[in-house]
Amino acid sequence: MSLQQTMVVPLPAFQQLLGVTADDVSWLVTATLLTSAVATPIVAKLADMFGKRLMMLVCIMLMTAGSIVAALGGDFATMVAGRSLQGFSSALIPVGISIMRDELPREKVSSAIALMSATLGIGGALGLPLGGILYQQAGWAAVFWLSAAVGVAILAAVLAVVSESDVMTRGRFDFLGAVMLSVILTALLLAISKGGTWGWGSERTILLFVLTVVGLALWIPYSLRVSQPLVDLRTSARRPVLLTNIASVLVGFALFANMLLSTQQLQLPVASGHGFGLDPVVAGLAMIPSGLAMVVFSPVSGAMINRYGGKATLIAGSAIMAAGYIGRVFVSDSVAAIIVGSTVVSVGSAVAYAAMPSLIMANVPITETASANGLNALLRAIGTSSSSAAVAAVLAGVTVTVGGVEYPALAAFQNVFWLAALGSLAACAVVWFVPRFQHEPAPEGVPADTAALAVTQAGNSAESVVHGKVLHSGGQPIAHAVVTVMKTSGEPVDWSRANNDGEFSLALPGPDEYLVVANADGWMPTSKVVRFTGTERDARIRLTQRLTVTGWVLRGGTALPGALIALSSHTGEYIASTRTNDAGSYELRLPPVGRYVVTVVEPDTQFTQSRKLVLTAESTVVNFDLVGASRETLL
Incomplete structure (x- = not known):
């Protein structure tokens, strides 16, 4: 997925090749961004409902089809259509993370998530020089044929290796909510990504922002009212989830500035006074160490999550990013200094990106892990899009003229470094208020705020999903009731919020005795120890006494x-x-x-x-x- 985002970035020759303007050729990146934003929450929700492996296969096939369309088309419209289909690959990240939670033993999940997050860095770093080398050696079509070939290989591997998870919910897909959210995201990201070109005060940009606000004003109350919304705002508003998502926007903003500024600074002419005159391929190769550092530090990130918890790990990662950016403000006078500074930021982002899914999954129902991670990935994308717009605005607004040619001034780069450092520090401050999860006894070696995640990962291979309804004494459903399941020793297992029809889904790790607690606003809670044999699929819980x-x-x-x-x-x-x-x-x-x-x-x-x-x-x-x-x- 990360390769799709950067492989066409260092190819300005597409403008001459296709006979379009610089603004038009930017749609090769914008189209992928828009499809990614729209597809990620929709695909993630479908994965929770109908199967994670199934939706992973769908995304890979669409990405592969898009690569083939772009390679064969030869004209601008066809290439934009192909790039749009490639955007479906972004949904592979939250779906893949959810699959790993379902399949791996608990001690491996944190490291696996960290490694998957690290591939975002190495893929993005490799895409910059790889696209240029392929273009120079084999022509522009080779860029897309490589994506198609990799897509076919991954498709075969998933079919052969990945099994379908039993952790699925059932119900109706929120088509209207999906359409409304798609319109909102398209309007917002178009305004952010094109505002600098169209003008932030232009009618188009203002109308898009207005459409975003109006859309949110309609979508939020609709999502709170509908039985099975595309995005569960009640769960998303829980303090740990909300604060983690806010931090994700800030970390996404800070991370993207690193890659954008590093390659631009390396490619600026020496005559500018602070550039190094490297061509795009060489500048891209200089970014490979920062991508490799993310992979090298991925096991460290996993170990930190297991030992200190997701909260402490996310704070540490954000702090390292801030330190890297502050260092780049004062030391950027050589290629080596830029590589070292970029690598430090990448290490911090590897640590931070690994912690986010762990914090999210520790605080949402097991049956909603894909959709919750999908929303988190979407918010990171909004952060990176905002970063791109901010970088472009600052670099265009603070310039220096040398020999009649205007270049971004050194102060412009330093200003963005300060912005990214402030974003990273703001993420630290936000995460500081994420509450720690407390219960006794905790699994050995697992910190309190990730204990819930660790417990639910035990025995993943035997997990079964139990569906049920919460009813009152008259037999009518109770909307938004919360059902919590614990082991009789006190460890959390799963929880679920009932929809408007009182329906809920719970993932249980295997046959055992469980403590089931049901609660709803206005009703006395009820509890019972239940023996689960592994064959039950439907349950009825009754709340009989109103408050x-x-x-x-x-x-x-x-x-x-x-x-x-x-x-x-x-x-x-x-x-x-x-x-x-x-x-x-x-x-x-x-x-x-x-x-x-x-x-x-x-x-x-x-x-x-x-x-x-x-x-x-x-x-x-x-x-x-x-x-x-x-x-x-x-x-």
Whole structure:
């Protein structure tokens, strides 16, 4: 996938070859970016629903088909179409990470994720010189034929080696949500990637940003309302997931600046005063050490995750990136200094990129690992796109003229290094607030904040998915109930949030006794120790007792029927009302935790009495006796 992103970058000859403008030829990169952004969350969700191996095969076939189309087409439109299909390869990353979680023993998962993340660096670094060498030696079509050949080889290997995971959910795919999100992402990324060319104040750019905002304003409430959304915003809003995703945007921003600035600085003419005059192929070759460093440090990243946890590892990686960029601000006067600085940043990015999936998977249901990692990958892509736009804007805005030719000034490179360093430090600050996962006992050698991930990886080969429904005593489903499964020794296994129809899915590692806890807003939780034999596929969980505000209204010790009970928030909003029955009792559903005012109105005299309440997630009894009430309590 990373090869697809960079192989055409050092080929400006495409502009002359195809007879198009510099703006037009940039679509060879933009088309892949747009397809990647749109395809990643959709393919990842389909992988969770219908099979990870299946969607991996689909992505490889589309990528291979795109390579063949681009190689055979020979004209600009066909090449853009082929590059668009190549963008489907980006979905291989979150799907592949999810497959590794399903297939590998727990002690191998962190290192495997780290190695896969490292291939992003080596692939991106190799793509720069490889594209140029192929073009010079065998023509432009060889660039795409190589991608096609690799695609065919990987397709055969996946068919032969990778088995389909049993961890799949069932349900309906959110087609409308997918269309809405695709429009939003296309508008946003077009505005970011083309804003510098079209003008940030141009009508097209502004309209695209407006479309993005309007689309989000429609898509977010829709996704919260629909039964099975493409992106589960409730899970994504959980503090560990939300903060990790924010950090991913910042790390993606910082990482991409490294490759862009390094190659440009190496290719600038010596006459500029701070360039080295290397051709694109040689400049690309100079970036290979930084890509190799990511692979070399991948086992270190895995070991750090296992020993110190995903949170500490992500902070460490971001800090190393910041240190590398700050060093590049002051030392960039030789090719060696640029290579060393770029390598330090790459080491930090290898450590950080390895930690992100671990933090995500430790805090989402097992049956949603692909879609959750897909969203994380998408946000990293938004970060890299923003980085590209920021780099272009700064380099174009801070220039120096030498011999009548305008070049980016050294200060422009330093300014971007500072921006990338600030982005990395901001990622450290964000991740600092990711809560640590706590439970006892933790698996030996596994830190608290990754213990949940480690436990769920035990016995992956025997995992079975159990589907079920959460119902109330009347047999109706309870939307958004949360079902948690633990071993009887206390280790977490999995959790799931029910959809609007009360349906949930859980992945259990094998036959055993499990503690099942179900909870929903407004209901008393229920729990039970259940023996799972490995043959169960459907479960029914019933929540039978609502959480309520109840009480009696008396007058002189006698029940008062027909009295009005009104509940309002402490800020004045109406919440609910009811009347007492013949026995003088009343019942209201428990509202969310907070401060409230409950008021009673006597039916005959209209006398009133109010009382302040601080409600918790427990049923509450509030009794009234109107003896002594007077009209002085009336407004």
